[in-house]
Amino acid sequence: MHNTLSVQPLSAAAFAPFGTxxxxxxGATGRPINGGTSQRFDLLADMALxxxxxxxxxxxxxxxxxxxxxxxxxxxRHALGSQTFVPLGQRRFVLVVAPAAPEPDLSALAAFITxxxxxxxxxxxxxxxxxxxxxxxxxxxxxxxxxAVDCDVVRWEAGVRVVIPA
Numbered sequence: 001m002h003n004t005l006s007v008q009p010l011s012a013a014a015f016a017p018f019g020t021x022x023x024x025x026x027g028a029t030g031r032p033i034n035g036g037t038s039q040r041f042d043l044l045a046d047m048a049l050x051x052x053x054x055x056x057x058x059x060x061x062x063x064x065x066x067x068x069x070x071x072x073x074x075x076x077r078h079a080l081g082s083q084t085f086v087p088l089g090q091r092r093f094v095l096v097v098a099p100a101a102p103e104p105d106l107s108a109l110a111a112f113i114t115x116x117x118x119x120x121x122x123x124x125x126x127x128x129x130x131x132x133x134x135x136x137x138x139x140x141x142x143x144x145x146x147x148a149v150d151c152d153v154v155r156w157e158a159g160v161r162v163v164i165p166a
Contacts, residue, residue, distance in 0.1 A: 003158065003159075003160045003161065004069075004160070004161045004163055005072075005096065005109055005110075005111045005160045005162050005163070006111065006163050006165055007068075007094055007111040007112060007113045007162060007163065007164045007165065008110075008112055008113070009112070009113060009115070010112040010115070010118055010120070012025065014110075015095075015120065017099055018099070018110070018122060018123060018126045019082070019120055019122040019123040019126055020043060020120065020121040020123075021118055021119075021120055022043060022084070022086055022118060022119030022120060022121060023117065023118045023119070024041050025041070025043075028041055043121075047081075047084065047142065048080075048081050048123070048124045048144075049081045049082065049142075049143070049144040050144075051080040051081060051124075051144070052146060052148070053146050053147070054080060054081055054144040054145060054146040054150070055144070055145055055146070056142055056143075056144065056145070057142070057143055057144070057145035058140065058141075058142055059140075059142075059143070060088075060138050060140060060141070061085075061139045061141050062137070062138050062139075063091075063093070063133035063136060063137065063138075063139055064133065064136050065133050065134060065135055065136040066094075066132050066133060066134065068094070068134070068162065068163065068164045069161045069162060069163045069164075070094075070132060070161075070162045071159050071160070071161060071162075072096050072129050072159060072160045072161075072162050073156055073158070073159035073160070074129070074153060074154065074155040074156070075098060075104045075127040075128060075129055075154055076127070076128060076129075076130065076151055076152060076153045076154075077100070077104075077125055077127045077128065077151075077152050078122075078124060078125070078143065078144065078151055079124060079125045079150060079152065080124060080144060080146075080150045081124055081143060081144025081150060082121050082123060082124055082142075082143070082144070083121070083122045083128075083141065083142070083144075084119065084120070084122070084140070084141060084142040084143065085119055085131065085139050085140075085141055086119030086139065086140045086141075087114070087116065087117070087118075087119065087137065087138075087139050087140075088137065088138040088140060089137055089138070090117065090135070091116055091133065091134075091135045091136075091137040091138075091139065092113060092114050092116045092133075092134040092135050093113070093114055093131060093132055093133045093135075093139070094111060094112065094113050094114075094132040094134060094162065094164070095111065095112045095113075095114075095120060095128060095129075095132070096109060096110075096128065096129040096132065096160075096162055097109070097110055097111075097122070097126055097127060097128045097129075098110070098126075098128075099126070099127070100123060100124065100125030100126050100127070101125070103154065104127040104154055106156065106160075109160060113134065113164060116135065127154070132162075134164070
């Protein structure tokens with residue numbers, strides 16, 4: 001394993017090629033609901049879950065904390081639907097992603113770390129590593145379910161060492 005990939009803080013602008021960050025956008029005011037006791041922020045109009053007879057499924061993932069640096073030598077993608085990860089409580093996680101394409105472009109790998117309150121919606125086809133929790137705990141996951149499994153996995157021998165800078 002010769003390549004090192006440094007993790008950068010997750011931001012909406014940097015993550016835009018791969019999906020949407022689930023957080024209140026800077027400067028957003030939302031709209032009042034529930035008699036003015038809450039503010040609503042609509043983040044994404046279409047979560048892309050209905051292709052080819054798909055339907056949304058809501059799941060909880062209970063993740064173990066991973067150790068970093070962490071070796072990554074596989075990515076997966078869901079070509080027909082988005083996949084959403086939102087931590088329950090203050091839980092950081094790392095995303096290793098590559099742009100949507102028939103095969104992952106390993107030269108375009110990027111890695112992000114959440115602040116513990118952020119979630120993400122991975123756009124359909126975005127290559128990504130499985131959930132890499134920095135802090136153990138539960139995550140809400142919304143994804144497409146259908147009879148046919150929509151998960152392509154690619155492995156490569158060399159691998160990448162994912163590092164969280166101090």
